[in-house]
Amino acid sequence: MRRWGLSIGLLVVAGLAVAFSSVITGAVFVVLAALTSPRAFPRSVSDASARELSAQDGRLIVYWRPGCPYCLRLRARVGPFARRAHWVDIWADPDGAASVRAVTGGDETVPTVVHHGEGFVNPAPARVLEMLTERPR
Template sequence: MNRAQSTHAEAQKVIEEGGVVIYWRPGCPFCKALDEGLGEIGDQATWVNVWEDAEASEFVKSVNDGNEVVPTVTTKEKSFVASSSKAPKIVALAIEKASA
């Protein structure tokens, strides 16, 4: 993945400001599909690798019943797992809403 990476601490600030954060990990086919499906608009989200940030891993577990499920998308309103075929459209809408 060639997206700019952030830490969980940086991501928390983005969430507080109304942005979109995507927690992911290398080798995850759902993460790859989301990344590719988002295209350029994905650059407007904040990306955090849960394998490189223990706090990010713990956060993802806290919103997913103790499981490190990715991609987990977090906004000020909610967190959800974005693994369906409709995920890129849903996440793109969240990014557009955050950018408005």
């Protein structure tokens, strides 16, 4: 039995490591699902609607597209403040894509943020968070 003690101990440790890594992997996927869920963020609006609303309330406009890792990073970073912006999905709204091309010089680089008429291409999430939390003019 002594000969098997080390082997059994290693198998138990390996089994626990596999079980623990499965729990961690599952938790990572739950967090990713929550971050990418359409219910976690405001519904996208059209470019025309976003421009009209932004003119009234002074909120910034964020142009994004599904599957963009930089957009996902931005959405995750701004978290609950995301509702303080108007989000335009450029794949769902051709006018939104045209607005992005006008800001970026011809390409559709997202996220593109428009704040008080000034465009920012792929801004740092911390900068967008500052814009979202600043006092209205």
